[in-house]
Amino acid sequence: xxxxxxxxxxxxxxxxxxxxxxxxxxxxxxxxxxxxxxxxxxxxxxxxxxxxxxxxxxxxxxxxxxxxxxxxxxxxxxxxxxxxxxxxxxxxxxxxxxxxxxxxxxxxxxxxxxxxxxxxxxxxxxxxxxxxxxxxxxxxxxxxxxxxxxxxxxxxxxxxxxxxxxxxxxxxxxxxxxxxxxxxxxxxxxxxxxxxxxxxxxxxxxxxxxxxxxxxxxxxxxxxxxxxxxxxxxxxxxxxxxxxxxxxxxxxxxxxxxxxxxxxxxxxxxxxxxxxxxxxxxxxxxxxxxxxxxxxxxxxxxxxxxxxxxxxxxxxxxxxxxxxxxxxxxxxxxxxxxxxxxxxxxxxx
Ligand code: GLN
Numbered sequence: 001x002x003x004x005x006x007x008x009x010x011x012x013x014x015x016x017x018x019x020x021x022x023x024x025x026x027x028x029x030x031x032x033x034x035x036x037x038x039x040x041x042x043x044x045x046x047x048x049x050x051x052x053x054x055x056x057x058x059x060x061x062x063x064x065x066x067x068x069x070x071x072x073x074x075x076x077x078x079x080x081x082x083x084x085x086x087x088x089x090x091x092x093x094x095x096x097x098x099x100x101x102x103x104x105x106x107x108x109x110x111x112x113x114x115x116x117x118x119x120x121x122x123x124x125x126x127x128x129x130x131x132x133x134x135x136x137x138x139x140x141x142x143x144x145x146x147x148x149x150x151x152x153x154x155x156x157x158x159x160x161x162x163x164x165x166x167x168x169x170x171x172x173x174x175x176x177x178x179x180x181x182x183x184x185x186x187x188x189x190x191x192x193x194x195x196x197x198x199x200x201x202x203x204x205x206x207x208x209x210x211x212x213x214x215x216x217x218x219x220x221x222x223x224x225x226x227x228x229x230x231x232x233x234x235x236x237x238x239x240x241x242x243x244x245x246x247x248x249x250x251x252x253x254x255x256x257x258x259x260x261x262x263x264x265x266x267x268x269x270x271x272x273x274x275x276x277x278x279x280x281x282x283x284x285x286x287x288x289x290x291x292x293x294x295x296x297x298x299x300x301x302x303x304x305x306x307x308x309x310x311x312x313x314x315x316x317x318x319x320x321x322x323x324x325x326x327x328x329x330x331x332x333x334x335x336x337x338x339x340x341x342x343x344x345x346x347x348x349x
Pocket of ligand 1: 081082083084115116185278
């Protein structure tokens with residue numbers, strides 16, 4: 001971490017609001033209309049049960065920090081949360097124990113490598129680098145509050161339910177399918193253990209991690225979960241505080257750097273929002289203070305991110321004015337800029 005001097009300096013909140021509801025509705029409809037015919041990408045099949053997804057499913061939901069929802073398409077279709085769970089489990093661990101321990105053990109920097117990379121761990125002396133790749137997420141799950149694997153699972157299930165505002169069920173088919181084929185994650189957990197970076201028994205931790213990835217959510221759920229992080233940690237639909245404001249801020253920073261794996265820089269450049277994707281086709285993107293966009297469309301690009309989800313989010317980030325880096329000059333009309341710099345010999349002294 002950089003040495004900074006922020007102690008005692010007040011954290012001002014992100015400002016601004018979404019456009020009026022009818023405008024949001026119009027734009028969400030337009031995004032769906034624009035991209036529903038896009039059939040690029042392929043559905044993940046390295047977890048066999050995921051290959052059964054309908055390629056055409058496409059849902060978009062915008063949840064605002066006042067608890068309002070605007071949705072279109074397949075926003076009620078359940079899918080396994082997969083990697084999107086990493087963001088919320090990280091938030092729960094930080095909320096319970098502070099970010100120092102997990103920061104030291106897992107870090108916040110991008111690996112520049114795919115989400116399930118083993119090489120990334122080796123290149124960094126066993127350091128997972130961040131909690132949004134599998135190695136970092138498995139190490140994070142190991143830190144979840146609870147003495148036993150069952151107790152950790154309870155903490156995760158209860159915590160993610162508070163983010164969503166409803167109890168979430170495990171998709172047993174997906175859980176079994178991934179459990180039978182996740183030797184790579186087992187290897188990552190053992191490797192973490194060999195470097196002294198896994199707080200627990202590798203088999204048990206991977207089982208809890210796999211179960212957390214198998215929780216069923218909808219595009220509407222992930223929008224509400226994201227809106228909770230946009231709302232300083234309070235679920236805007238239930239009004240319940242789930243995590244602190246500081247944890248929400250820290251989680252969003254980690255998502256900005258790592259949420260789209262090795263494509264995170266490109267995502268930030270084009271879309272300008274912290275976000276998290278998962279291999280079943282969900283993406284949640286968060287506009288601090290304003291709300292979140294949940295999208296669901298199973299076909300993925302080469303990095304494992306939903307193609308239609310990326311396009312729809314890019315469109316909505318622009319049209320709803322969500323990009324964190326986009327500003328307009330204040331008072332530009334009052335102080336006209338010089339049309340051009342005068343040549344040296346035209347200058348008056
Ligand atoms: N459960 C999946 C895995 O561990 C999650 C990966 C993802 O969504 N990118 O491989």
